[in-house]
Amino acid sequence: METESTKLGLRIRELFNVDERLWNDWRWQLKNRITRLEELERILNLTEQEAIDIERSLEHLKMAITPYYLSLIDPSNYNDPIRLQSIPSIHELAHMPYETEDPLKEEIYSPLPGLVHRYPDRVLLIVTDSCPTLCRHCTRRRLTEKIKSNNNHIELNKAFEYICSHREIRDVIISGGDPLILPDQMIERIISRLRDIDHVEIIRIGTRVPVTLPQRVTPELCSMLQKYHPIWVNTHFNHPNEITVESSKACEMLANAGIPLGNQSVLLKGINDNVEVMKKLVQGLLKIRIRPYYLYQCDMVEGLSHFRTSIEKGIEIIEALQGFTSGLAVPTFVIDAPGMGKIPISPQYIIGRNGDQILLRNFEGKISAYTNPS
Numbered sequence: 001m002e003t004e005s006t007k008l009g010l011r012i013r014e015l016f017n018v019d020e021r022l023w024n025d026w027r028w029q030l031k032n033r034i035t036r037l038e039e040l041e042r043i044l045n046l047t048e049q050e051a052i053d054i055e056r057s058l059e060h061l062k063m064a065i066t067p068y069y070l071s072l073i074d075p076s077n078y079n080d081p082i083r084l085q086s087i088p089s090i091h092e093l094a095h096m097p098y099e100t101e102d103p104l105k106e107e108i109y110s111p112l113p114g115l116v117h118r119y120p121d122r123v124l125l126i127v128t129d130s131c132p133t134l135c136r137h138c139t140r141r142r143l144t145e146k147i148k149s150n151n152n153h154i155e156l157n158k159a160f161e162y163i164c165s166h167r168e169i170r171d172v173i174i175s176g177g178d179p180l181i182l183p184d185q186m187i188e189r190i191i192s193r194l195r196d197i198d199h200v201e202i203i204r205i206g207t208r209v210p211v212t213l214p215q216r217v218t219p220e221l222c223s224m225l226q227k228y229h230p231i232w233v234n235t236h237f238n239h240p241n242e243i244t245v246e247s248s249k250a251c252e253m254l255a256n257a258g259i260p261l262g263n264q265s266v267l268l269k270g271i272n273d274n275v276e277v278m279k280k281l282v283q284g285l286l287k288i289r290i291r292p293y294y295l296y297q298c299d300m301v302e303g304l305s306h307f308r309t310s311i312e313k314g315i316e317i318i319e320a321l322q323g324f325t326s327g328l329a330v331p332t333f334v335i336d337a338p339g340m341g342k343i344p345i346s347p348q349y350i351i352g353r354n355g356d357q358i359l360l361r362n363f364e365g366k367i368s369a370y371t372n373p374s
């Protein structure tokens with residue numbers, strides 16, 4: 001059966017006049033990203049109003065979509081989850097009074113450009129500001145999507161010196177942008193430098209490449225990475241439609257290289273703020289050996305109000321997963337409250353106390369008492 005979205009894939013391949021080999025070449029995918037309205041109009045039928053809105057939005061924020069990621073859209077569905085995550089909308093121009101450019105206060109916790117030291121024993125190392133596909137819900141859009149360039153120049157050598165001289169840092173998260181947009185040699189230079197630092201125990205890579213550019217995960221990349229274990233990868237699937245033959249293969253290759261895979265989703269209105277969608281996503285992730293790690297409440301970044309759900313929605317989703325499906329499939333729901341760091345929010349299972357007696361409810365709503373040791 002041919003779905004609407006595979007039809008779109010064929011149409012894109014025809015338009016670009018590209019064969020299977022080139023289509024599967026990540027450099028081709030990167031070079032042929034859709035960044036302008038005219039290119040998008042050749043591929044998707046846009047209404048006149050949509051075209052006007054996209055053009056207005058593009059004056060402020062950039063667009064970039066890999067042909068592969070675009071091919072996952074069902075063109076007959078205006079609320080397609082891939083479409084909503086990648087195609088600019090006029091709502092992005094609405095700024096709420098409580099929204100800011102950098103609600104996580106990463107700049108305050110940044111001892112050097114490109115380095116965020118928010119938690120005692122680990123740092124975030126931002127090695128690039130570009131991504132294969134620019135997510136409309138990006139938290140770091142101040143770095144990735146802004147039209148006017150900022151002078152946030154990353155000096156990796158200074159960052160390495162900082163990590164060397166701070167012996168409490170035992171975990172380095174390589175992030176961006178998307179670090180896997182860099183060539184293998186550059187990634188290896190970064191990882192091998194970190195591996196040389198005795199107190200750095202684990203290295204994590206935060207990347208959406210398996211979702212938006214799975215062709216980037218090559219045998220060469222995997223064999224390079226596995227020389228520097230323990231390496232962990234956290235990726236960013238938000239919807240079951242992103243689990244495809246291609247993304248599954250990319251994850252299989254990483255897992256086969258001995259890399260444990262986690263997933264960080266963002267709760268997004270109209271995309272995955274739904275128990276059935278989320279259950280399908282987390283169960284699908286386990287099948288491709290990814291452990292759902294965090295489910296984020298959408299940050300208070302400027303222009304994201306149309307994506308934000310209530311905190312209760314997140315709790316409701318976790319409550320509907322916990323106990324009803326594999327515990328391995330249940331992520332931790334977290335809010336990165338402005339300047340506070342991640343705060344885990346979970347459904348309340350303790351419903352009362354009476355001295356040593358703790359009143360508990362289970363996932364089915366049954367109530368029982370547990371007696372604390374006196």
Ligand SMILES: *Cc1c(COP(=O)(O)O)cnc(C)c1O
Binds near residue numbers: 123
């Ligand atoms: C999320 C984050 C980390 C990692 O947090 P974990 O809970 O260990 O996954 C580290 N630094 C910053 C700045 C972060 O935002």
